[in-house]
Amino acid sequence: xxxxxxxxxxxxxxxxxxxxxxxxxxxxxxxxxxxxxxxxxxxxxxxxxxxxxxxxxxxxxxxxxxxxxxxxxxxxxxxxxxxxxxxxxxxxxxxxxxxxxxxxxxxxxxxxxxxxxx
Amino acid sequence: xxxxxxxxxxxxxxxxxxxxxxxxxxxxxxxxxxxxxxxxxxxxxxxxxxxxxxxxxxxxxxxxxxxxxxxxxxxxxxxxxxxxxxxxxxxxxxxxxxxxxxxxxxxxxxxxxxxxxxxxxxxxxxxxxxxxxxxxxxxxxxxxxxxxxxxxxxxxxxxxxxxxxxxxxxxxxxxxxxxxxxxxxxxxxxxxxxxxxxxxxxxxxxxxxxxxxxxxxxxxxxxxxxxxxxxxxxxxxxxxxxxxxxxxxxxxxxxxxxxxxxxxxxxxxxxxxxxxxxxxxxxxxxxxxxxxxxxxxxxxxxxxxxxxxxxxxxxxxxxxxxxxxxxxxxxxxxxxxxxxxxxxxxxxxxxxxxxxxxxxxxxxx
Amino acid sequence: xxxxxxxxxxxxxxxxxxxxxxxxxxxxxxxxxxxxxxxxxxxxxxxxxxxxxxxxxxxxxxxxxxxxxxxxxxxxxxxxxxxxxxxxxxxxxxxxxxxxxxxxxxxxxxxxxxxxxxxxxxxxxxxxxxxxxxxxxxxxxxxxxxxxxxxxxxxxxxxxxxxxxxx
Numbered sequence: 122x123x124x125x126x127x128x129x130x131x132x133x134x135x136x137x138x139x140x141x142x143x144x145x146x147x148x149x150x151x152x153x154x155x156x157x158x159x160x161x162x163x164x165x166x167x168x169x170x171x172x173x174x175x176x177x178x179x180x181x182x183x184x185x186x187x188x189x190x191x192x193x194x195x196x197x198x199x200x201x202x203x204x205x206x207x208x209x210x211x212x213x214x215x216x217x218x219x220x221x222x223x224x225x226x227x228x229x230x231x232x233x234x235x236x237x238x239x
Numbered sequence: 240x241x242x243x244x245x246x247x248x249x250x251x252x253x254x255x256x257x258x259x260x261x262x263x264x265x266x267x268x269x270x271x272x273x274x275x276x277x278x279x280x281x282x283x284x285x286x287x288x289x290x291x292x293x294x295x296x297x298x299x300x301x302x303x304x305x306x307x308x309x310x311x312x313x314x315x316x317x318x319x320x321x322x323x324x325x326x327x328x329x330x331x332x333x334x335x336x337x338x339x340x341x342x343x344x345x346x347x348x349x350x351x352x353x354x355x356x357x358x359x360x361x362x363x364x365x366x367x368x369x370x371x372x373x374x375x376x377x378x379x380x381x382x383x384x385x386x387x388x389x390x391x392x393x394x395x396x397x398x399x400x401x402x403x404x405x406x407x408x409x410x411x412x413x414x415x416x417x418x419x420x421x422x423x424x425x426x427x428x429x430x431x432x433x434x435x436x437x438x439x440x441x442x443x444x445x446x447x448x449x450x451x452x453x454x455x456x457x458x459x460x461x462x463x464x465x466x467x468x469x470x471x472x473x474x475x476x477x478x479x480x481x482x483x484x485x486x487x488x489x490x491x492x493x494x495x496x497x498x499x500x501x502x503x504x505x506x507x508x509x510x511x512x513x514x515x516x517x518x519x520x521x522x523x524x525x526x527x528x529x530x531x532x533x534x535x536x537x538x539x540x541x542x543x544x545x546x547x548x549x550x551x552x553x554x555x556x557x558x559x560x561x562x563x564x565x566x567x568x569x570x571x572x573x574x575x576x577x578x579x580x581x582x583x584x585x586x587x588x589x590x591x592x593x594x595x596x597x598x599x600x601x602x603x604x
Numbered sequence: 605x606x607x608x609x610x611x612x613x614x615x616x617x618x619x620x621x622x623x624x625x626x627x628x629x630x631x632x633x634x635x636x637x638x639x640x641x642x643x644x645x646x647x648x649x650x651x652x653x654x655x656x657x658x659x660x661x662x663x664x665x666x667x668x669x670x671x672x673x674x675x676x677x678x679x680x681x682x683x684x685x686x687x688x689x690x691x692x693x694x695x696x697x698x699x700x701x702x703x704x705x706x707x708x709x710x711x712x713x714x715x716x717x718x719x720x721x722x723x724x725x726x727x728x729x730x731x732x733x734x735x736x737x738x739x740x741x742x743x744x745x746x747x748x749x750x751x752x753x754x755x756x757x758x759x760x761x762x763x764x765x766x767x768x769x770x771x
Binding site for chain 3: 180181185186189193196208215219227
């Protein structure tokens with residue numbers, strides 16, 4: 122059973138080495154001539170003012186929460202989809218109730234305008 | 240034991256190199272293809288033999304000269320940036336994407352002597368979930384890459400990019416539920432084998448026949464996950480310079496660029512596996528062709544396996560080229576349109592597709 | 605899972621979990637939590653619970669931690685916030701020490717008095733897709749359906765809170 126995961130572990134190892142080399146190549150091979158202007162972040166050619174990591178719209182936060190809720194819903198659907206043929210009609214009804222409740226939630230979010238970006 | 244480990248190592252290296260090479264070829268296809276669409280010549284300068292060759296070596300330029308150029312550029316890390324996370328941004332953008340290839344079956348079994356080699360790095364019984372879990376992790380590359388550089392454009396691009404990626408992840412996952420319902424398993428190799436059957440003895444039973452809507456949802460969500468035009472809001476160059484990788488240079492920037500193409504390959508590979516018969520060639524069984532009507536053509540096993548692997552790569556390439564065609568044909572969405580498409584169109588459509596598929600399965604017995 | 609594998613995994617888990625607690629930078633602390641959750645999924649894999657492992661990565665490492673990072677960025681918590689976090693007041697610190705001490709004594713008593721059970725071999729298919737599905741849709745149907753109500757409440761709560769903030 123675990124030998125399936127041998128391939129995964131090996132792929133992880135090889136991929137880490139390959140991507141690590143790709144990311145680090147410039148540090149080793151590239152020139153290194155830092156200057157005050159070059160190290161500045163780009164801001165339309167002006168010297169940057171103030172901290173860059175400011176606050177941002179609460180909508181992104183809402184998207185993240187909705188993402189979790191619907192991700193959990195999708196996660197419930199995977200095991201259901203596998204055994205669906207064995208569950209038959211009761212399985213369909215079970216999932217219709219579950220999806221129905223969450224579809225109501227989606228409708229609520231929609232109606233409240235939380236999905237519109239204006 | 241050691242032989243098994245050796246075979247596993249060879250398989251995973253072959254798969255990774257296949258993915259990397261597909262990515263590099265795509266870079267060339269992108270440059271030449273966009274030139275074709277825009278009536279230009281495109282990448283054509285590779286004067287490596289002093290121009291004595293009669294044909295164009297543009298592909299050499301993209302495959303060898305470009306990476307060498309990128310890798311030998313200066314690695315500029317801006318003041319105020321977090322050096323560690325500045326490295327892990329591009330790393331995490333590509334590493335999970337490459338790791339997904341462990342679960343993709345690129346051929347049927349290869350029998351050498353008394354050893355049966357499954358042409359898949361890891362035959363996971365939760366293959367689809369593994370791919371989704373890994374590709375879900377690549378969102379950290381975008382978030383960290385943008386946050387680490389201490390630049391406004393980068394942070395804006397990172398926030399936009401991650402919100403977009405997580406929004407479309409829902410639609411992507413839901414779009415696949417229909418296919419899982421159809422095949423009743425999460426094992427990608429089992430799904431590939433199931434598509435070797437035929438409907439009425441004529442039509443290959445590929446996933447797209449059962450799940451046309453599921454495929455469409457998956458493809459659109461997949462293109463949105465790659466963050467390319469028409470969904471390239473996180474890096475819209477006219478408004479955010481380059482989005483989350485504005486402050487990256489040299490090989491780190493190349494890595495971010497590569498992550499887009501690697502994601503295209505993953506989306507195409509998964510779409511091929513689930514909807515286009517994976518490595519299946521129509522009517523080709525392990526011992527050769529069995530055409531409808533009783534005509535059969537016996538083939539040696541090695542030829543069969545080679546044809547399967549080549550057909551898998553060709554199918555992936557066709558889907559990749561389609562995505563590049565989309566990228567050079569459509570204008571960019573507005574951010575509200577992007578979010579509307581994900582939450583108000585694809586999500587309800589995908590839910591409807593799940594219920595519809597379930598009802599059809601119940602009715603069909 | 606052999607003792608060597610377990611030792612390696614457990615050490616990595618404890619180190620990453622400690623990093624979550626002690627690292628001064630909130631973003632790196634969150635990333636250490638991602639590593640912790642990922643390693644936990646690896647533990648599940650070694651127990652044979654493949655389905656749970658995949659879901660663990662999808663939901664915890666892939667979804668919930670994205671929200672954590674968003675909140676950290678939304679509130680613009682930076683490294684200088686670390687000092688403020690450690691200023692708890694003397695009473696607060698005393699309480700923390702007492703609470704931690706009680707927990708440590710309890711755990712020590714537990715480990716000393718109760719003998720460790722021999723590791724049980726999980727039944728075939730344990731934690732796999734089929735087993736999880738049967739548990740969810742046959743044995744624990746009502747809790748499963750109630751989960752949808754819980755998720756609905758979460759949706760409504762998030763919208764109400766976010767819109768009050770926006771208004």
